[in-house]
Amino acid sequence: MHKPPSTETDWRWAPASGWKRCLGAVAAAAVLAGCQSVPPPSERPLGPEVPPPPQLVNVAPRCDATQARFALGQVVDMKLLEQARDRAGAHQGITARPGEAAAPADPLRLILEVDPQGRMVGARCG
Incomplete structure (x- = not known):
């Protein structure tokens, strides 16, 4: 079963047309240009002028x-x-009272801290 010769050109074997070559050249240039977008190491800020990362x-x-401390010596009421x-x-x-522990501890x-007259003599967290 022999196939008769075709008058149509088989697209798989046809030589690349001009626009296909141009498109390939543009794609290659774009790839190479993308590689050039990273600044050279001398332009990268690596010292203390680098901003901190976002929180x-x-x-x-x-x-x-x-x-x-502003309240030292004052009588402690709810407002103070x-x-x-x-x-x-x-x-x-x-x-x-000074030295009295508050349980449970909470940072x-x-x-x-107040004296017997209710005046502030110290402050701490805990």
């Missing part, structure tokens, strides 16, 4: 008892306790 996680608040708690960045504020709780 993606919320940093937990901290209690800073030094911010409550709230002001000290707010300035210290604490979630909760309580009063206690976000401000503890204002």
